[in-house]
Amino acid sequence: MAFQLRREEVVGSDQFGEMLEDSPAKAAQALLMAAGQGVVEAQALLGQILLDGRGIEQDAALARRWFGIAAQQGSLMAHNMLGRCLEHGWGGASDLPQAALHYRQAANGGLDWGLYNLANLLATGRGVAADHGVALACYRRAADMGHAKSMNLLGRYLEEGRHCPQDLPAARDWYRRSAEGGDFRGQFSHAATLAGQGLLDQALVWLQRALEGGNANFLRVAGPALEQAAQPEVRALAGAYRARLAELG
Known part of the structure; x- marks a missing residue:
């Protein structure tokens, strides 16, 4: 197991x-x-x-x-x-x-992982009443402590303007920091930002890193997303994502 x-x-x-x-x-x-x-x-x-x-x-x-x-x-x-x-x-x-x-x-004691895990439950309403405001505050606090996974999710809230004012420059910065911190989802988000800015070579590097570090749940969603990309070079990576998912079972 x-x-x-x-x-x-x-x-x-x-x-x-x-x-x-x-x-x-x-x-x-x-x-x-x-x-x-x-x-x-x-x-x-x-x-x-x-x-x-x-x-x-x-x-x-x-x-x-x-x-x-x-x-x-x-x-x-x-x-x-x-x-x-x-x-x-x-x-x-x-x-x-x-x-x-x-x-x-754990969160009340200031543990970044506790903040992140609590925020995940609050954001999805599992085991607790859904509360995006508190979830966002937890992600932000953990991100400020250097927690890479929280950085990516904070970036998503800021990009979409959910339960906070939309702030695209801040979202892009959190995605970058998450990617550099080693989170594969952050690397994927950062790559999407770079591709949108026309920085395709850099985007492909981060997509490859996300591929190498991503788990099956991530790859299952990311592969089809790549198939919808505007850039043929990005779409070409979808096959590698499918192959890696098959390896992981």
């Missing part, structure tokens, strides 16, 4: 991070010991490696328990990851209202 995890969402200790790079099995043993001794960062990171099956047998239910333990001790990262387990049904039943509560705890 594959989990869509982002390592930066939970890693809070450079020491443990280095251990995981050098020897996942040894790191897992160290994390088990530290987590049992009440080290909150170790508890949260243990939850992640249990989800990943990295250096330890994969066990989503146990991962969820460790996130819960660390969250009870105030770990913002654990609140965020417990929210993800609850949102996606990892290690137990899905519970969107409870996921929103844990995202809110």
Whole structure:
């Protein structure tokens, strides 16, 4: 079973991070010991490696328990990851209202990932009443903290003028910053802006980067969008997007 995890969402200790790079099995043993001794960062990171099956047998239910333990001790990262387990049904039943509560705890503590994940629920009305105003504020706050995915979504709000005044220069700037920050959706948005400005060579570079980093959900939408592009060079990339989607299954 594959989990869509982002390592930066939970890693809070450079020491443990280095251990995981050098020897996942040894790191897992160290994390088990530290987590049992009440080290909150170790508890949260243990939850992640249990989800990943990295250096330890994969066990989503146990991962969820460790996130819960660390969250009870105030770990913002654990609140965020417990929210993800609850949102996606990892290690137990899905519970969107409870996921929103844990995202809110992380967001209230100033965690960029918590702000982003809470905003996603607010923007779509999943588990909470839809509230684009608050969602936009969360995306903006996370974007100001350097969160690349939030930058792209903030750019979308500004481009479309939804629940805020339209500001195309600001939208283009947020797309650029998101792309440079490594978000594949931001790279796609930035590429669309560049293509619209006639900067086709630069647009193709960013479309290729988005292709290389994008997940299946993104590719499934982006490929058909490329087929509708005005520029033949852009349309030609649609086939590569379809092929990559097929590779990912």
